[in-house]
Amino acid sequence: MKNAAVTVAIVLIGIAVLALLRWTMPGYAVLTGPIETAGRQGTRAGTSEFSLKVDRLILSELLIFQRYGKRVERGTGGIWAVVAADVSAKQRSLMLGGVALRGASGRTYMQSPRIEGMSQLLSGKELQPGLQQRGLFVFELPADELAGAELVVSREVFPRLTSQLAVALDEGTAIRRTVLEIGRDPL
Numbered sequence: 001m002k003n004a005a006v007t008v009a010i011v012l013i014g015i016a017v018l019a020l021l022r023w024t025m026p027g028y029a030v031l032t033g034p035i036e037t038a039g040r041q042g043t044r045a046g047t048s049e050f051s052l053k054v055d056r057l058i059l060s061e062l063l064i065f066q067r068y069g070k071r072v073e074r075g076t077g078g079i080w081a082v083v084a085a086d087v088s089a090k091q092r093s094l095m096l097g098g099v100a101l102r103g104a105s106g107r108t109y110m111q112s113p114r115i116e117g118m119s120q121l122l123s124g125k126e127l128q129p130g131l132q133q134r135g136l137f138v139f140e141l142p143a144d145e146l147a148g149a150e151l152v153v154s155r156e157v158f159p160r161l162t163s164q165l166a167v168a169l170d171e172g173t174a175i176r177r178t179v180l181e182i183g184r185d186p187l
Contacts (some may be wrong), residue, residue, distance in 0.1 A: 027141040034035035034154060034164035041170045046165030049155055050089050050096070050127065057169050058082040059146070061080070061181035062136070067117035074114050076140050083137040083151055083182060089127040099123045099137050101144030102166070120182055133178070136182070146171045 008152025044053040060080045064073050074080070074107045081101060099122075111123060115138045122135035137151065149171065154164040177185070 005030075026082060030079060032160045034159035034162060036164045039070040039165055039167040041173070043171075045165055045167060047092065047165050048090065048125060049094060049163055050087060050153075050165075051087050051089040052085055052165055052167065053081055054085045054167050054169065056084045057171070057174040058084065058177065058180055059174050060177045063115070064179065064180045064184075065115065065118045065120075067184040072117075074112075078140060078142040079146070080112075080180065081139045081141060081146065081149070081169075083139070084134075085122065085137065085151075085154075086132045086134040087122055087127060088132045089129045091129055093126055093128055094152055094155050095126050096123050096155060097157045098152070098164070099139060100152045100157055101145075101169075102150045102152050103141060103149045105145060106147065109139050109141045109145070112138055113152065114140065117184065146174075 033049075036049050037045060039052070039054075041054045041057065044051055046052065057082065058081075060082065062073060063080045063082070064071065064076050066072070083101075086118070087096065099111050103109060109122075115121070118136070118138070120136045122133065122137060125135065127133055127134060146169075149169045151167045151169055152164060156162060
């Protein structure tokens with residue numbers, strides 16, 4: 001009888017330990033997620049694959065730009081966040097596939113598809129090692145998401161076990177405009 005009670009106690013303790021391990025172990029997405037490096041606006045930050053410096057954040061209600069030689073105006077129910085930056089590859093040519101803005105709530109906002117064809121965009125351009133390329137990242141988001149927002153950039157759209165750069169944007173130094181005309185206004 002004593003041996004049976006000890007065996008049951010050992011089995012119950014084993015089940016409790018396994019359950020504890022299962023509940024406290026991070027999920028697969030966390031274990032294989034991106035290797036994030038933090039940066040700040042105004043200073044150059046980098047990963048093993050690329051480096052990036054955010055010069056300024058410009059906020060606007062109306063965005064005007066040239067697309068294929070035609071003037072395009074885009075309004076929004078929220079706010080346009082235009083991030084002026086320069087970026088360069090480190091060891092080999094690459095393109096930045098994952099560009100997003102992580103808002104105050106933790107939600108992620110991808111670049112707006114409403115600005116496709118804008119020649120000043122950095123995403124989709126091939127970067128060469130050691131050559132800095134200047135351009136823009138453009139997002140459309142609710143105005144209350146700007147406090148504590150971060151620009152999140154990686155080589156892949158959904159990075160797994162690769163580098164990702166998260167640059168904290170300073171809303172306090174943002175340039176605010178009612179109308180921003182890309183190509184005409186200084187960025």
